[in-house]
Amino acid sequence: MHADLHLHTHFSDGTYSPEELAAHAVRYRLRAVALTDHDTVEGCARMAVACQQLGLEFIPAAELTTELEGQELHILGYFLDPENSLLLEQLARFQEVRRQRIHEMVGRLNSMKIPLQVEAVMTLANCRAPGRPHIARALVQGGWCSSLDEAFERFLKKGKPAWAPKFKISAPDAIGLIHQAGGLAALAHPGINHSDELIPELAAAGMDGLECFHSKHSTSNTQRYLEIAEQNQLLVTGGSDCHGMSKGEPLIGSIRIPYGCVERMRERVEQRALERSLLLARTSPPAS
Ligand code: AMP
Ligand code: ZN
Ligand code: FE
Ligand code: FE
Numbered sequence: 001m002h003a004d005l006h007l008h009t010h011f012s013d014g015t016y017s018p019e020e021l022a023a024h025a026v027r028y029r030l031r032a033v034a035l036t037d038h039d040t041v042e043g044c045a046r047m048a049v050a051c052q053q054l055g056l057e058f059i060p061a062a063e064l065t066t067e068l069e070g071q072e073l074h075i076l077g078y079f080l081d082p083e084n085s086l087l088l089e090q091l092a093r094f095q096e097v098r099r100q101r102i103h104e105m106v107g108r109l110n111s112m113k114i115p116l117q118v119e120a121v122m123t124l125a126n127c128r129a130p131g132r133p134h135i136a137r138a139l140v141q142g143g144w145c146s147s148l149d150e151a152f153e154r155f156l157k158k159g160k161p162a163w164a165p166k167f168k169i170s171a172p173d174a175i176g177l178i179h180q181a182g183g184l185a186a187l188a189h190p191g192i193n194h195s196d197e198l199i200p201e202l203a204a205a206g207m208d209g210l211e212c213f214h215s216k217h218s219t220s221n222t223q224r225y226l227e228i229a230e231q232n233q234l235l236v237t238g239g240s241d242c243h244g245m246s247k248g249e250p251l252i253g254s255i256r257i258p259y260g261c262v263e264r265m266r267e268r269v270e271q272r273a274l275e276r277s278l279l280l281a282r283t284s285p286p287a288s
Contacts, residue, residue, distance in 0.1 A: 002256035003032035005059065005078065006188065006211065006239025010126065011043030013133040015244030018043050021252065022050035028253045032057035032262045034078055034239065036188075039065055039094035040129040041082040057262070063188055064178070065094065068171040068202070071195045074188035075171055076211065076237065077178035079269045084181035090169065095128045097167035102130050108162040109135075109155065114144050132156045133243070171198075172205040184208040184269055186237045191221040196228065203232040208268060213238025213257045215246075235268060236261050 008014030009021055016024070018035065025033045033056055035047045044060040051058035061078045080087060099122075106118045116138055124141070125134035136151035145151040155162040169177070178185040186209030187193075187202055199210065210232070212225035229236050238261070242251035 001031045001259035002029070003034075003057075003259050003262045004028075004030055004239045004242070004252055004256060005032075005034040005061070005237050005262070006036050006063075006076065006214065006241045007033060007252060008037050008063075008241070008243045009035060009043045009047070011040055012037035012127060012129045013125075013131045013243060016242075016250075018047035019050045021242070022047065022054050022056060024250050024252045025051075025056055026054050028256070030056065030252075030256065031259050032059065034059035034061040034076075036061045036063040036076055036239070038063050038129050038131060039098065040091055040127070041080060041087070042128060044080075044082045059262070059265075061183070062091070064174045065166055065168045066171040066174040067168040068195075068198050071193065071198065072166070072168060073171050073193060073195060073198070073202075075174040075178070075207075076186045076188050076209075077174075077181065077183040078186065078209075078237070078265060080178065080181045080183040087177060087181040090177055094167060098129055098131060101164050101166060102135065104164040105132070105135055105156070105162045108164065109139075112155075112161060114139070116142060116144070135162070171202060171207075175202070175206050179206065179272075182269070182273065184235070184265055184272075186211055186235065189214045189216060189241065190225055190228075191217040199228055199234075200232060203234060207234065209235035209237045209265065211237045211239070213255055215240045215242075215251055215254045235265055237265065 009016055009018050037043050041062050048058050059078050060080050060082050064075045066073050066075045109116050121134050121138045124138050136148045139145040139151040175185040185207050188211050210229040238257040240251045240255040
């Protein structure tokens, strides 16, 4: 029994619909999946229905853009209440700034004599959380680049001429936001960030888990993060980070974590909810 707890749909920069993703999850015999679109929970309602129809366990989630000590870190929020008002407010802010950033990056391309139009990117993205992959796809579609990699290498990677900085919230604020929405916070793909020295600080800020398993982690990376998780008493999470097809295969099939990880996460989130209701009962005035 396995799970994949890092998946994207076209509600952010993935290419699959929630229904297609759920169908792939069944094909790869997964028992549980989490939808972790960037800075949005918009796809969760449809994913929940699709999973229910196929007998899959579904965890509503999101991947938040954060920073700590000048480093961009992605924090995954699991078991979020997708209707939590503070969470939705913060996500709306992220989305607004993501749209502004598209204008800024397209402006930079225009000044390099690439007449890409913002509307073309927005139409292609067709979501509230547009990002660089949508610009990359538009550049390929318009014939200005021959591949997504080329678009990133020539224009969109940090430090390249069309890159613009992204709005981020502080990682401790993201952890607090996730907790108040009933969720658990985990650091995504630490092997990509090279920010291991920040993990104890994140754990001290209340972070619950570490994404030890990831499609871009080598076996030795995974082993290392399993040890770091244990040292810092963090839950083990993991997933493929599927955005669609990769090298001719859906990436969702590439990483599967033991279902026991999901059980431990569920225990933690239930324990949190119990503690919160006990605290509430203790602090609310007695009924007269
Ligand atoms: P953004 O959220 O706009 O900063 O875009 C980040 C996303 O771009 C990541 O989640 C990746 O999915 C994608 N990405 C980053 N580098 C590349 C690349 N070289 N080729 C294709 N996609 C990439
Ligand atoms: Zn992405
Ligand atoms: Fe990420
Ligand atoms: Fe991701």
